[in-house]
Amino acid sequence: MTDEKKASEMIKELMDKHYEDALEAKKKGELVGWAASNFPQELAECMDLALVYPENHAAAVSAKKASLPFLEYAEGQGYSTDICSYARINLAFKDIKECEALQIPMPDYLLCANNICDLMVKWYENLAVELNIPLFMLDIPYNTEPAVTPARLEYIKEQFRMIIKQLEDFTGKKFSEERFKEVMEISSASGRAWKRAMSTLMATPSPMNGFEMFTYMGILVCNKGRKETTVALNKLADELEERVKNGETSYKAEEKHRILSEGIACWPFLGHNMKTLMQYGINVVGAIYCDAFAKVYSNLDEMAIAYAEVPNCVNLEREVASRVKIIKDHNVEGMLIHSNRSCKKWDGFMYEMERRIAQETGIATAYFDGDQSDPRLFSKAQYETRIQSFYEVMEQKKAAAAAGEGTR
Amino acid sequence: MSNVNEVIAQFQEVVNQPGDHVKKYIAKTGNKAIGYFYYAPQELIHAAGMLPVGIWGGNIEPSSVRSYLPSFYCGILQTAFEMGMKGLYDCLDGMIIPNLCDSLRASSQNWKVAVPQVEFISLVPPVNRKTEAGVKFLLSEYENIKNTLERISGNKITDQALNNSIKVFNTYRQTMREFTKVARNYPDIITPSIRNAVIKSASFMDKVQYTALVEELIQGLKTLPVKDWDGKKVVVTGIKMDSPALLKILEENNVAVVADDLAQESRLFRSDILQTSANPLENLARYWSTMEGCSLLFDPEKKRCDMIIEDVKETGADGVLFCMTKFCDPEEFDYPIFKKRLDAANIPHVFIETDLETETDEQARTRIQAFTEMAAL
Numbered sequence: 001m002t003d004e005k006k007a008s009e010m011i012k013e014l015m016d017k018h019y020e021d022a023l024e025a026k027k028k029g030e031l032v033g034w035a036a037s038n039f040p041q042e043l044a045e046c047m048d049l050a051l052v053y054p055e056n057h058a059a060a061v062s063a064k065k066a067s068l069p070f071l072e073y074a075e076g077q078g079y080s081t082d083i084c085s086y087a088r089i090n091l092a093f094k095d096i097k098e099c100e101a102l103q104i105p106m107p108d109y110l111l112c113a114n115n116i117c118d119l120m121v122k123w124y125e126n127l128a129v130e131l132n133i134p135l136f137m138l139d140i141p142y143n144t145e146p147a148v149t150p151a152r153l154e155y156i157k158e159q160f161r162m163i164i165k166q167l168e169d170f171t172g173k174k175f176s177e178e179r180f181k182e183v184m185e186i187s188s189a190s191g192r193a194w195k196r197a198m199s200t201l202m203a204t205p206s207p208m209n210g211f212e213m214f215t216y217m218g219i220l221v222c223n224k225g226r227k228e229t230t231v232a233l234n235k236l237a238d239e240l241e242e243r244v245k246n247g248e249t250s251y252k253a254e255e256k257h258r259i260l261s262e263g264i265a266c267w268p269f270l271g272h273n274m275k276t277l278m279q280y281g282i283n284v285v286g287a288i289y290c291d292a293f294a295k296v297y298s299n300l301d302e303m304a305i306a307y308a309e310v311p312n313c314v315n316l317e318r319e320v321a322s323r324v325k326i327i328k329d330h331n332v333e334g335m336l337i338h339s340n341r342s343c344k345k346w347d348g349f350m351y352e353m354e355r356r357i358a359q360e361t362g363i364a365t366a367y368f369d370g371d372q373s374d375p376r377l378f379s380k381a382q383y384e385t386r387i388q389s390f391y392e393v394m395e396q397k398k399a400a401a402a403a404g405e406g407t408r
Numbered sequence: 409m410s411n412v413n414e415v416i417a418q419f420q421e422v423v424n425q426p427g428d429h430v431k432k433y434i435a436k437t438g439n440k441a442i443g444y445f446y447y448a449p450q451e452l453i454h455a456a457g458m459l460p461v462g463i464w465g466g467n468i469e470p471s472s473v474r475s476y477l478p479s480f481y482c483g484i485l486q487t488a489f490e491m492g493m494k495g496l497y498d499c500l501d502g503m504i505i506p507n508l509c510d511s512l513r514a515s516s517q518n519w520k521v522a523v524p525q526v527e528f529i530s531l532v533p534p535v536n537r538k539t540e541a542g543v544k545f546l547l548s549e550y551e552n553i554k555n556t557l558e559r560i561s562g563n564k565i566t567d568q569a570l571n572n573s574i575k576v577f578n579t580y581r582q583t584m585r586e587f588t589k590v591a592r593n594y595p596d597i598i599t600p601s602i603r604n605a606v607i608k609s610a611s612f613m614d615k616v617q618y619t620a621l622v623e624e625l626i627q628g629l630k631t632l633p634v635k636d637w638d639g640k641k642v643v644v645t646g647i648k649m650d651s652p653a654l655l656k657i658l659e660e661n662n663v664a665v666v667a668d669d670l671a672q673e674s675r676l677f678r679s680d681i682l683q684t685s686a687n688p689l690e691n692l693a694r695y696w697s698t699m700e701g702c703s704l705l706f707d708p709e710k711k712r713c714d715m716i717i718e719d720v721k722e723t724g725a726d727g728v729l730f731c732m733t734k735f736c737d738p739e740e741f742d743y744p745i746f747k748k749r750l751d752a753a754n755i756p757h758v759f760i761e762t763d764l765e766t767e768t769d770e771q772a773r774t775r776i777q778a779f780t781e782m783a784a785l
């Protein structure tokens with residue numbers, strides 16, 4: 001049986017349905033949770049709990065250019081502009097409760113995980129206090145060591161047990177081991193499909209415009225434990241493989257330079273950024289999400305480790321290594337770094353990381369200032385000049401490499 | 409009085425030249441010194457026969473640090489790195505960096521490269537600190553640190569030594585709580601700068617010696633008459649308030665600090681380590697679960713705000729000064745809730761942002777002036 005729908009449509013429909021289902025659940029009087037993007041959604045999925053992800057919501061609202069009123073409201077409440085804009089948008093939404101760009105239901109409980117940042121803990125504390133609802137906290141300790149230590153693993157697993165119990169008590173639903181296994185399998189299958197799709201970007205030319213990745217990855221945040229997601233992502237992988245086979249691509253320019261996009265997308269200016277890059281024939285063929293969002297595991301220990309090894313949760317050496325791998329595998333010539341005002345952790349050792357990556361791979365690097373959601377912190381003019389010189393450096397490197405080859 | 413002044417002068421000397429003081433200690437005792445940010449197990453360092461040195465940055469213009477930390481990192485980290493990179497911490501044999509905020513998380517990794525001569529010692533305290541799993545996890549973190557400290561010092565940390573250190577530190581904590589209470593009665597002598605100098609000195613001094621000196625100060629103060637204070641009384645909250653310029657502004661405006669909720673001050677000695685287990689390391693780990701009232705501790709009820717309100721009631725303060733360390737997101741998240749709760753309790757409060765010490769505090773001056781006038785109503 002072949003599905004006539006394209007993967008992109010399937011993914012969009014699934015995202016729409018994710019939000020509709022949550023609203024519907026709320027209407028029916030079911031309990032709805034708000035969850036951190038890297039909270040193991042498997043735990044909730046196997047108890048059939050409706051969840052919404054504030055980070056994903058904030059990103060979507062920003063991409064629809066509707067973030068500013070929320071940011072301004074939060075500032076009026078005393079929130080500093082220094083705070084991550086996702087948090088500001090969401091903390092404003094909790095009061096305003098209406099969002100024309102994308103409505104979400106209010107939460108009855110909160111699922112927080114701090115693997116991607118510690119700011120998450122403060123954000124969810126504030127939600128819990130102000131909404132007076134329970135906060136179930138999953139602490140995934142930062143890995144200063146090269147691997148997740150046995151003590152960390154034990155601590156995380158203890159908390160899995162604790163949170164399952166808390167959820168059971170709070171929702172009155174039962175956790176079933178059997179269903180959990182099934183959800184783990186589906187999630188891993190979604191992860192494998194994502195990996196397969198992303199590995200097609202190794203081809204030259206890449207079969208797609210890298211910006212599409214940013215719209216697809218939301219589904220892994222929100223819905224990876226559902227069969228429909230696995231189906232859609234496998235469809236995506238099939239389509240991309242087919243394009244590679246035929247030498248086709250959805251990138252609507254000549255792919256002159258292949259880059260790694262580093263940092264969270266600048267959502268309010270996604271279109272502008274994409275067009276600017278296209279002007280120079282620069283295509284994004286890699287991002288940390290390629291590997292990071294695909295969590296593949298076959299038991300509880302492996303699942304705990306997968307969630308403990310997400311970006312921002314591993315040490316400098318590992319962060320460097322994961323990027324170097326993508327750069328090499330995907331034949332990347334340059335790294336474009338979003339110095340994202342929101343994300344202190346991500347930016348925190350970017351300078352050192354960039355130096356090491358440049359040294360190990362010899363690729364060109366460039367920075368631009370911005371913010372994932374706060375449109376006031378991005379300058380089109382700065383972006384355009386930075387891209388122009390980035391392009392020139394890549395051209396020079398290419399010419400030099402070609403000359404080097406000629407003299408050999 | 410002369411005795412009180414002499415003791416105070418000793419503390420002032422320490423905070424004016426903390427590096428010199430630490431170096432002198434090392435030269436005199438032959439012991440090593442270990443730096444730390446915030447809540448590190450100082451007792452372990454002490455039990456290994458070394459000096460724990462609290463690192464809070466300092467008065468230095470950030471320059472070299474620019475190649476490691478983004479410009480929107482707090483002044484504490486900017487200046488601590490700058491000092492480390494300039495070799496000012498070379499007298500330290502290690503640096504414990506606890507993972508308490510995102511900036512510290514990333515900084516731990518930068519430290520390894522930017523200040524390689526001062527060994528980075530990892531500490532990732534559990535967020536779920538009140539659960540048994542959390543205590544167990546912290547115990548494992550402390551075990552690692554214990555091993556590292558034994559290696560660096562060459563001394564074994566015995567249970568007996570650790571028990572002794574816990575006693576030393578509990579005495580220090582009790583003494584400090586008494587000091588803050590007694591100091592309230594003498595705002596003319598224990599001015600905001602002096603109060604800060606006395607408390608901050610603990611970061612750089614041997615705790616036994618330090619505690620004895622504070623005790624002497626307390627006894628000295630108690631012999632003096634308690635005078636009426638016609639200025640304002642405030643409770644201060646935040647990470648730290650040790651900018652000499654800002655402290656001076658308070659003094660110029662006749663503002664007395666009657667209690668604090670600062671990470672550099674009272675948060676360090678609000679409660680004692682309980683001796684509930686025969687294993688002192690476990691007692692140390694359990695301490696983390698009993699601490700309250702800090703933006704860096706998981707606090708889903710924001711008890712911190714209630715504790716500040718209690719302090720105001722207990723001390724009869726005229727209001728609260730929120731001393732915000734610029735770019736400190738844990739504190740920035742607490743502020744809106746603090747504001748709401750204090751407004752609801754009808755307690756006046758003022759927001760002051762501090763950045764690098766090298767910067768002027770004109771805005772702070774205006775705000776504090778306005779605040780003292782408002783609080784007079």
Ligand code: SF4
Binds near residue numbers: 312343
């Ligand atoms: S953008 Fe950064 S700071 Fe904000 S929620 Fe994500 S990881 Fe945390």
Ligand code: SF4
Binds near residue numbers: 484704735
């Ligand atoms: S808690 Fe605040 S002041 Fe302290 S290191 Fe973190 S950001 Fe800086």
